[in-house]
Amino acid sequence: MGQRLSGGRSCLDVPGRLLPQPPPSPPPVRRKLALLFAMLCIWLYMFLYSCAGSCAAAPGLLLLGSGSRAAHAPPALAPGPDGTAPRLPFQAAPATPLAAGKEPAEGAASQEEQSPETPDSPSSISSFFSGSGSKQLPQAIIIGVKKGGTRALLEFLRVHPDVRAVGAEPHFFDRSYDKGFAWYRDLMPRTLEGQITMEKTPSYFVTREAPARISAMSKDTKLIVVVRDPVTRAISDYTQTLSKRPDIPTFESLMFKNRTTGLIDTSWSAIQIGIYAKHLEPWLHHFPIGQMLFVSGERLISDPAGELGRVQDFLGLKRIITDKHFYFNKTKGFPCLKKAEGSSKPHCLGKTKGRTHPEIDREVVRRLREFYRPFNLKFYQMTGQDFGWD
Numbered sequence: 001m002g003q004r005l006s007g008g009r010s011c012l013d014v015p016g017r018l019l020p021q022p023p024p025s026p027p028p029v030r031r032k033l034a035l036l037f038a039m040l041c042i043w044l045y046m047f048l049y050s051c052a053g054s055c056a057a058a059p060g061l062l063l064l065g066s067g068s069r070a071a072h073a074p075p076a077l078a079p080g081p082d083g084t085a086p087r088l089p090f091q092a093a094p095a096t097p098l099a100a101g102k103e104p105a106e107g108a109a110s111q112e113e114q115s116p117e118t119p120d121s122p123s124s125i126s127s128f129f130s131g132s133g134s135k136q137l138p139q140a141i142i143i144g145v146k147k148g149g150t151r152a153l154l155e156f157l158r159v160h161p162d163v164r165a166v167g168a169e170p171h172f173f174d175r176s177y178d179k180g181f182a183w184y185r186d187l188m189p190r191t192l193e194g195q196i197t198m199e200k201t202p203s204y205f206v207t208r209e210a211p212a213r214i215s216a217m218s219k220d221t222k223l224i225v226v227v228r229d230p231v232t233r234a235i236s237d238y239t240q241t242l243s244k245r246p247d248i249p250t251f252e253s254l255m256f257k258n259r260t261t262g263l264i265d266t267s268w269s270a271i272q273i274g275i276y277a278k279h280l281e282p283w284l285h286h287f288p289i290g291q292m293l294f295v296s297g298e299r300l301i302s303d304p305a306g307e308l309g310r311v312q313d314f315l316g317l318k319r320i321i322t323d324k325h326f327y328f329n330k331t332k333g334f335p336c337l338k339k340a341e342g343s344s345k346p347h348c349l350g351k352t353k354g355r356t357h358p359e360i361d362r363e364v365v366r367r368l369r370e371f372y373r374p375f376n377l378k379f380y381q382m383t384g385q386d387f388g389w390d
């Protein structure tokens, strides 16, 4: 018996005697239960993790800054029968830039370098919440003007916790309208209740079809136009083209139809875009002037917090972006953000913003200023604002 016991038999073999034994290995059913429990724990953990974002949108559990807007943005269009955004009953014809011209590669469209200042890659916080919220059509759009300071305005606005914006220019209402609203909405970042979705495409302001198309999306869309002295804007526009195609003719020779008579070539898009009064008119057939905000490109540089104050009021946002967010970078020669969206580092716009302009003949500049004066005065009347360009 002793031999048999020492031969590894169980203590149960010896009635009345309990010998120390190694713990029995769990039966397969118990092992399976333990495995199931572990999986349940993992699943529960993952569920709670992904729920965090949605919970943030729930009243009383707000984690991200909603609620600071005084009024909510208008709701997105009701979905169509197939669950997609409604489409207009016609196929989009190619959009017509009012300012088509002799600049073959650039035209009137904004040709912002294809790397937006703040890429769409979400910050660590927003990627934590990336699965939460929903994509909405924009409730506010920066529609122009090309070279007005539109990128600076959007990057500054993105600092606001209640603003979510797509980084790149979608060009939906001028180039991609036939792709439909579902396509457009899909480009947008996800937003939580109370956050505004925004985009900027400066060529909309000079696109004939854009006012009707934006109004068809929502009559309540808020429109922001950053305007800048049309003379400086034209030179900035030319500077951008020159940076890509150094062999183009001089500004002076492109500007005149006939230099001797002093006749200005208004078909050149660099000139055409600056006739703001003319481009504004069609917008007023679709939107009340109170639904448009005109931001001074000059003041956006000299007093960014002041202009951002006006923009936040217009959007119904709490004034969160203030003087404290900016510093003047002497090397760049422009105001920069102390902290960009989703980052703790100072951030200036890239080298394609704030380029050195070529020297233009003073007499040519004077002639151009004279050309724009009546259009500027008309624009001041239409907007009720004197931008002080004359």
Ligand SMILES: Nc1ncnc2c1ncn2[C@@H]1O[C@H](COP(=O)(O)OS(=O)(=O)O)[C@@H](OP(=O)(O)O)[C@H]1O
Residues within 6 Å of the ligand: 110, 111, 112, 113, 145, 146, 147, 148, 149, 150, 151, 152, 202, 235, 236, 237, 239, 297, 300, 301, 334, 335, 336, 348, 349, 352, 353, 354, 355
């Ligand atoms: N903070 C800050 N930093 C850098 N640049 C600034 C800033 N604020 C306004 N600006 C002016 O923005 C001009 C470019 O305008 P846009 O962004 O509208 O250009 S684009 O149409 O999107 O290409 C750009 O024009 P240029 O100076 O001709 O390069 C700037 O003058």
